Structures are given as structure tokens and as C-alpha cells.
Amino acid sequence: MTLITLHQVSKRYGDRIVLRPLDLAIRGGESIVVQGANGSGKSTLMRMIAGVSRPTSGTVDGIPERVGYLPERFRPPSLMRADVYLRHVGRIGNLNATTARQRIDSLSHILGIRPSVNERLGRLSKGNLQKIGLAQVFLPEHRLIVLDEPRTGLERAAWPALDELISNAVQRGAVVVSSEHDAHLIESAPRLLRIAANEATVIEQVTALRRVEFVVLPASEKAGELDRMLARFSSVTVESRTAGRDHSVVIWADSSEKDALLLCLLANGWTVNRLRMDGDRG
């Protein structure tokens, strides 16, 4: 079911066009990635989707009353303690004190906020401050979550935690809109909104456009296991290839499943001879 609908949404400041008219429908339980160069209008679009900025023309329908929004630069009150700040966020987000405390503890643990959540916000490192920003967004269970460059300043080790939080939100039916610069995240996004020259283009099923070819060594004694092993991958197709005396098995998969597939092959004793992205030279 469509949750958010953008109809001919555009934004200009005076004579300067920031975003040209855009139509977009986002379904509940969908994650959409926004990609674009600096100054391309990503943040403006995110602000309009979050409902904190009004389009110059067009309408944004379906914005829930409360939205989890992480701005590009998260600047909370520097003298306030992080836990006190998050408790305020919990109260404003209609959580009762007990639930808020439990969620704060859980999010602090998941995101790895160090040294503790009792520090003043102004004393936290950039990465930990970003984690507080993420905790703020995921503290109440919002139906719409807008993350403007959520990985800025965030250590790589915390990325899986963020991915898990996003995945959990999507699974419970929330819409997650995030802007990303990381090539892997962009290519593995199920739906991509690319902004260039202030014009947004929606690319559906990005993963279908970028498939990965695995060439694995023939393992005749394990050939029977292959179909069973690959059954849990929805995008996989298998073909046998013989060139002269050389025989190989070629597996194609969507890029969203490539890491998991690679791990699965290696863990089961298969040898990957070659790995190639669709469109790459080899």
C-alpha cells in the first residue's frame, strides 16, 4: 500500500531551482536510497519528504504525524547529557518512561555508543554523536524514517548495526528513505532515486540491473548439493559451461545477494574462480 506520494514536487529558493518537478510513490515497508552529488538537492528532497520543508509547487501526501528525521548535520544541545536528550526524545515521541529507557539501553548497545550514553552531547566524538542521532530516529517506532547521510562520521563497524535497524523498520512496514554515497549500498538498493542537475530519476529494482557472475570450479562430488544450497537465494540462476576440456559452473545473482552467496559458496567448500559484475570488463 502506498504510504507517501509526491506529486509534481519542486523546490526553488528565489530564482534558484533546487529540485525540478518529481513524481514518486513509496509503499509501506519499502526502503529507498537517494543518490546525488553534493548540492544536487538531496537534502531538500529529504526535508520535503520528512514534512519539515514545504515544496514550492506540488504536494507531498501521506506524511505521518510523527517522522523520524536525521538531518545532514545533527546538532543537538551540546550541554545536555545524551541520555537526558534521548529521554526527552522518547517523551516527545509518546513513549512511556520505562519503554524509553529500555529502548535507549538497547539502541546504545546495538550502535555501540562509547564510552557511555551519560556523556554530554558536546563532549562526544563525531561518530558517537551520529549514533545518538540514529538512536533518536529509531527510538520511537516511526512509520516514516528519513536519514540524510546517516553514515557520515560513522565507523564502518557500526554500519551493519544501522543496516539491521533499517531492515527491522522496513520489516514492520515502515518507509525508510536514506541518502547514501557508498557505491555498494547504492547498487544493492532495491529502489534508487538518483538526483543529477536538480532532476530526480527513479530507478526501480536497481539490483536487477546489476547482476554478479560467479564462476566456480566444478566440484562433481558436491554437484548434487548445489541446487539445495542455492535454494534460499531468490535471484540465482545456474548454468554449466564447457569450453574444450574445461568445465565450470556459472552462477548469476543480483548484487544484493552477492555477499551472502559468496560466503555460502566458500563456507561449503566451493572455490570461486572468477567474480564479475554485470557490465564490468571481467
Add this chain to the structure above:
Amino acid sequence: MGSVLRYTASRCALSQVWVPPWLVYLLIVAIAYPPNTPALGSLSLGAIVLLPISAWLCLATLNSESEQQSASMAALAGGVVTYRMLVLVSALCAALALVPFSILYALLHNAGPLPVGDVVAAVLPHGVSAAVGTTIGALVARPLIARVGFALVWSCLLVVALIAIPHLPPVRLMVELLESAHLHAGDVIVSGATTAATLVGAAIVWWASATFSRRRT
């Protein structure tokens, strides 16, 4: 609603942005209330001084939060308009917190008792001043006026106009009514109606400024 007021009060208490205007007001009250004169004369001064002080408090409250943070909290609290209205209510509460001090000091410092009717008559112009001052702050704060210098000039002009033009409602009119030695029934009606109209007008201007601020961001 209460959660946003609590957060704003906590934020402003930590950053101490309310301390300078509060101190200035208390100092003015302590120095300028003349001793051994009728309390109503002093209270009219208190009501007039509360106008620029409440504009200052409002400006400090709104401008002390970054645009990004304000947007983030607004999304959480139910929208830009709702959030900004609640922050304005917080600023108004900060201004109204000064009223008891003004009345108490006038009561202690001046000759003769202060009847309950006069206390009520003094509270209304203070309330009107606080509401109008907060409205001025709402109009000159970011993002409507980005530069503090321009905000200061505009707020000074508005404050001076509201105080200096004789019989101009609501602030000057309310103060003139307070200064008249005996309030007649007609004056009470005018005073009550002016207060009610001011509160309604202030709410409309707050809403309009909040809506316009969403368009500007």
C-alpha cells in the same frame, strides 16, 4: 505538548539563554520602581518593560536552536507549525514567570495595600505585554529574519511604536487603563476584551509565522 515545553525549558536552562533577559528585567524592576508611591504606577512600568524583555526571550529561545535540530525535533513532535507554536508557548511561559516578581516587588516596595482587584488589573497588562513581545520575537526570529542585527532593529522599532503611540492597543492602551486611578466597569470590559483579542491575534500571528517559516526552509 508538555514534553516539548519541558525539552525547550531544559535546553534553554542549560545554555542559560534566558538568564540575561531575566536579570535585566529584575534589575530594572529593582532600580526603577519608585518607593512609597502607589503600586499601580510601578506595575505599569513593569508591564511596559516586559514587552522588549519577552521579545528578547522569544528571540533567544528560537535562535538558540539550530535549523537542523529544530527540523529534526519538529518532525518528531508533529510538524514544523506545531513544534514552533510549542516553542513560542515556552518563550511566553519564560516571560510570564517574571510577572509574580514584578507584582511582589511592587507590593513590598510601595506604600499602602494592594487590593486583589488591582492585582488582577496589573496581571492583565503584564500578560498582554508578554504575549505581544513573544509575537514580535516570533516575527523577527530565524528563519524569517536570518540576521540578528536586522532582527534587533525591527524588534526595537515595533516595541517603540507599541509603547510610544498614545492609546494604541494593546500594550499602551492596557497600561493607560492600569495607570488610571480607579477602574470603571467600562474600563474592565475594555481591558478584558483587549486581553482576549490580543491572545487570539497573537495565536494567529504565531501560526502564520510558523507556516511561513516552513515555507522558507
